[in-house]
Amino acid sequence: MEYEYREILLLTGLEEITKKELQRFKYFVMDEFKISRSQLEETTNRTELADLLIQSAGPALAVTKTIHLFQKLNYMHAAKCLQEQKKKVESQSMTNRKKKETQQVEKRSQAESCSGASATSRGESSKKNSAPEVHPQAKPQKQQTVAEQEAIREGLQKDPLAVLVLKTTNPFKCETEEDIFHVTVATATAFFFVKVLYAPFKDKFTPRRTIKISNYLWHFNFLEVTSSSIVVDADTDLKVCVPNNLRQKAGRTPTIKMLKTQPCGTIVNGIFKVQKITEKQKDRVLYGVEDKTGEMDVLVLGNQDKIKCETGDKLRLVFFEVSEDGEKTQLKSGPYSFFKVIKSPKPKTEQKEKFTLKSTHLNNTSLKDSNTAS
DNA sequence: GGCGCGCGCGCC
DNA sequence: GGCGCGCGCGCC
Structure with missing residues (x-):
């Protein structure tokens, strides 16, 4: 408590x-x-x-x-x-x-369906990963109650969790001046985002490698690895098999429509197309992003004088979180977020178009240019 | 039975 | 990893 x-x-x-x-x-x-x-x-x-x-x-x-x-x-x-x-x-x-x-009173309590798909899969994964060879003190015969699963899920986890590393970012200096990086890992049944607050662990988190993590923190929807965590290569006979659909799901940018249904605090990674820059101040920028399913705001806090972003560019967001601005759902950066602008390539066809436009409708084009520049 | 949504798969 | 297609399920 x-x-x-x-x-x-x-x-x-x-x-x-x-x-x-x-x-x-x-x-x-x-x-x-x-x-x-x-x-x-x-x-x-x-x-x-x-x-x-x-x-x-x-x-x-x-x-x-x-x-x-x-x-x-x-x-x-x-x-x-x-x-x-x-x-x-x-x-x-x-x-x-x-x-x-x-x-x-009632020993035979069935694990009722937990709320939310990820919660269910997490429950399953913690069961799977408490297989005898990983931590022998677990009692696999007895089905865990929801309460027990919850207890496993929150807070400091001492028992090792075997995961397959799917993807990592390069270490970067976050707002708190620590060198950190982010990882996506998966078990056979679920994927997780991992915040690693200790850059020397980068060698351990190599994509396609199965590792065992212990002494990590279970947050509501992600894992936190710190310098006091233990990260080791799994034994060669222990291979975590991650189904293809799960791998794809883990790497995919969630749709905006789906994000709007997620609770406050859900961690979000993905690439989003900038539709407009709604508000630009010294220490915060509000972007309007869109996809096929809808639009939403992305609030990026911190000084962004050096960030050059314009409509049509894409934002790579790592470890942003779902938050609320009044009634509206938005994504917001936190102290451990990573943010990068992917400039939209100026396609040759566009330049060609401009060229043809210029040669045919000079007056229109000059008007058009002045519009886009403003 | 029709329609829409969500998911998985495969191609680029 | 994005995109688009197709399948299956559930609702009306």
């Missing part, structure tokens, strides 16, 4: 806000948490700040106070997200407790 609070405070709470917002937040922290300025100034990153808040108020109260401050500062989205996660943690611990009680 304490761990979950720590986790949501850091992941949903403090990382949901921008650097600037964090500075303002810190200012109000002194009062709300009764923390001295000098103590506060000693914290150099969000993790240390989260620890300090928890030290001062205890995990549950730290989350409540943070929500309160977010509301006060009008960070309504962050406040809402944190509140939701807090409720989730609370109701989860309630159901876990209830499940344990009923379990004793």
Whole structure:
């Protein structure tokens, strides 16, 4: 429980806000948490700040106070997200407790269908991967209850998970100045995005290799590997077979229509076509993107003076998350997101067209050019 | 029975 | 990895 609070405070709470917002937040922290300025100034990153808040108020109260401050500062989205996660943690611990009680009465509890397809497949995968050869202490004979599966899913996982590496990004410096990279891995039944906060692991995450990961963190919808995780090559006889359709699904850009049905916080990787640049400020840019199924906004936070993007270009997004802007679903960058503009190639045919247009309809063309330039 | 949606597959 | 086709399922 304490761990979950720590986790949501850091992941949903403090990382949901921008650097600037964090500075303002810190200012109000002194009062709300009764923390001295000098103590506060000693914290150099969000993790240390989260620890300090928890030290001062205890995990549950730290989350409540943070929500309160977010509301006060009008960070309504962050406040809402944190509140939701807090409720989730609370109701989860309630159901876990209830499940344990009923379990004793009714031993033969069938694992009912979990909510959401990915959740189901995750449940299956954790069952598959708790096969005797991977961690012998598991009891495969007994079917796991939903509560037990949940317990496996959230938080620190010590037992090794065997996965096939599908795809990796190159290491890059994220907003918190750490060198990190992202990976897509799969088991026989599900694929997962992995945030690796320790660049030296890059050698281990080689595509097409089967590896075993332990001491990693299970978040709501992704894995987190840190320097204290263990990543090793799987034994040569252990091969994770990933069906082709799953591989394709793992690499495919989700449709906008589908994304609009996903809950806040869902991690998204993909390539999206820019339809318009809605809003451009010093520390944030709002892009309108489209595909066959619809349109949505992509909010990229942070300084983007150097980013040159125009209508028709594509955005490669890694580790963005589904978020809400009022009623509308949008994608939003987080501190660990990767963002790149793929310039649309100026096709020769277009140049040819321009040439023919110029030679035939000079007046029209000059008009057209001035339109596109503005 | 028709239609639409979602998924899988194969080609580029 | 995108795109387009085709199949199958479910709803009306």
